[in-house]
Amino acid sequence: MQNPNPPSKMFIDIVSELRLMIKTEGVKIGDKLPSERVLAEKLQVGRSTVREALRSLELLGLIETRRGEGTFLADFKKHQLVEVLSDFVMQQPNSAADVDNTRSIHERAAIQTICGDPAKHALPVWESLYANLEESGSVLREDIIREMIVAANNRLSLKIWFILRQYSKIPFSQMTDEGEKPIVAELLLGIIQGDENKALSAYSQWIDEIEGGK
Known part of the structure; x- marks a missing residue:
């Protein structure tokens, strides 16, 4: 079993x-x-x-x-960065596209950093996520993205991403569906193999898939 x-x-x-x-x-x-x-x-x-x-x-x-x-x-709350970014998002009613575009920049940069560092793309968490996806058929979308941002180990990027995530229109708090499974599997395999092009291509397809299903 x-x-x-x-x-x-x-x-x-x-x-x-x-x-x-x-x-x-x-x-x-x-x-x-x-x-x-x-x-x-x-x-x-x-x-x-x-x-x-x-x-x-x-x-x-x-x-x-x-x-x-x-x-x-x-x-x-004492960190001014949190206050500045939050104020910008709250005061700009049409900033949704900017939020998601900026969030995506950080996510893509994280993928590039991980794939370029053997120690980072060898972390056991990628194998864990892949195994969970294969066994249960789905994973929480946010688990994948958050693990990538954390693994990139960029203090400023991490803080910015957490704020942008709160205001993003992308439903990362949902589980992946059947249509996303092969794309997410490809993304994780790309990371595990350190194949930046493969991982980035799968990431772009995945985001398009999520946005299309919103």
Whole structure:
């Protein structure tokens, strides 16, 4: 019997569990988070996995690490970038196209970065997503895109993308449908193989497919 779950937890899974833990335990801005060891035990994952999730949250400005002291919950609202981009989107009623075009630029750049770096396109998350797609027939659209942006490891791009994602008209919060499956599989294979042209071509087809079905 095949295991319906992917072989390793994805970033979004770890982040969701971390956020739930922070909420249920009443951790407030400025409070210290548990150590990597404690988090790994609570989340039932390896310390290296927790370390990567924490590093990604730090890139977003949601937590901050102080050398010799530990990791603390940060106030993301203090970041002016968040305020500037949010104000622009809110005040421009016809900015939907600009939002999606800019979001796409960041997503394509992430694909190029991943395919150009052997360590990045060898990350186990791509195999996990591909296996999940093959076994269950669908995956959450946002899981794929978010993993790409995180893997690219560009702090500024990550912050901008998260804001643009909130205002995008693309329904990334939905599961992929049967028509998207071969395209998404091609995208993931392109990333796994480090084939930039293949991955970008599949990405463009996928976005067109999603937009056509909105």
